[in-house]
Amino acid sequence: MTSPTRSVEIVRVAGAGRQTLGDRVAAEEPLAIRVDAEPYAVIMRTPGADRDLAAGFLFAERLIREPADVASIEHCADAAERENTVEVRLANPQAGLRARQRRREIASASSCGVCGRQSIDDLVVGLPAIVDDFAVSARIVAGLPARLRASQRAFDETGGLHAAGLFSSEGDLLDVAEDVGRHNAVDKVIGRALRRRQLPLARAVLCVSGRTSFEIVQKAAAAGIPLLAAVSAPTGLAIDLAERTGLTLIGFMRGDTFNVYAGARRVA
């Protein structure tokens, strides 16, 4: 249950031939996140780094803002499915208030008339300032996808996992996480940094496999990350949010070529 991959039996069809083989696929299981003994969310995720995932998810939700907000994060001893349940105890009364407020917002859902612009305005409030004196050479940026790929242990087995890697400005790998969900991989590395008291990640580059939606930019900006590089293309809203938060957004990385969608000054 807690392995990120699983053995399966498949039929491989190649032209007119077919063969029964063993193979490995990415595991996907629901993780129930409880906050102060109340259900908060259920996330489909690849097992592993569950406590980091819970911390990163609640950080992106702005429910946890600093390590002192957390008293403990543990797998839930009484739950029927101990490995798929994490209990977060909040230390800070303010964080507890935010959790109750956020539950109410979820319960009442969003109002009619929500729009991209309003969402962006709401999202930008309370985000940390991103440092300006940070730059990475184009050569190092272009090399990140290959370095990320080389660090993916489970991908080699399954071909089915997204990755998020933190790198220094020199291109050294600082941390990496894999998950079937792109968002989860980002939550895992940021949540781990939070638990290690390394936030804000003011001098780190986040490189992600796949595309960039606005939520990936939101998570990076909340962690104070100055440069986000994605193998594939961003959405229009991701670009808007990168511009508003001052984050450098790179995508469409192919060999030594890539596109800078916002904040080109940080590419030296």
Added chain:
Amino acid sequence: MTSPTRSVEIVRVAGAGRQTLGDRVAAEEPLAIRVDAEPYAVIMRTPGADRDLAAGFLFAERLIREPADVASIEHCADAAERENTVEVRLANPQAGLRARQRRREIASASSCGVCGRQSIDDLVVGLPAIVDDFAVSARIVAGLPARLRASQRAFDETGGLHAAGLFSSEGDLLDVAEDVGRHNAVDKVIGRALRRRQLPLARAVLCVSGRTSFEIVQKAAAAGIPLLAAVSAPTGLAIDLAERTGLTLIGFMRGDTFNVYAGARRVA
């Protein structure tokens, strides 16, 4: 606002060179779905086919089960953001009851002890039986990704959109939808089929770009689709659900080679 793509200005870095260019990216905007004048959900999506998306999303949620459950689906005339709000009026009192029940479930979140097995048991209840006398030749299956790709108008411009295509057993394209979200592209084609009274799609193949999570299998099974082919790999839970519902699940499609993870009897 309603275009699936948007113009942006980028800096393209190629080796030591850099150039400022116009480019197009996928649009991403929140769609608020209201049910009987109450907020139900907000989905990040690529604008276009919004009413199909709302129908498909509510069908996958098991809130709408047949066309007769829906009185109307329209963009919301009074909303501040008319283009980003869809109002669904339910015709059937049973469907209205399900909507209220489902809102309560969301409000109370899930209980501790949720697990993959329980979820699958819950999901399988009430799904239509999938026909057994349906087969597609391996040659036609192998050709689907190229046909899907050829049908993607917005991808060519942006490189950032997922696609879901419905095909006949002869490989003819019946319908296609694109979206930044994999799930949304599937909801759009299934929602459109629901609105056209074509469900269950008992003799159609669904081909999707990207990977297969359990939710994609759930949506296909709810629509009665017998064969789901994905360009990339499935998760373990996706395979479990395919086996339980009797759906044929194909992945890892490369040239004339692909893997069959469940239901190989439908590949002739």
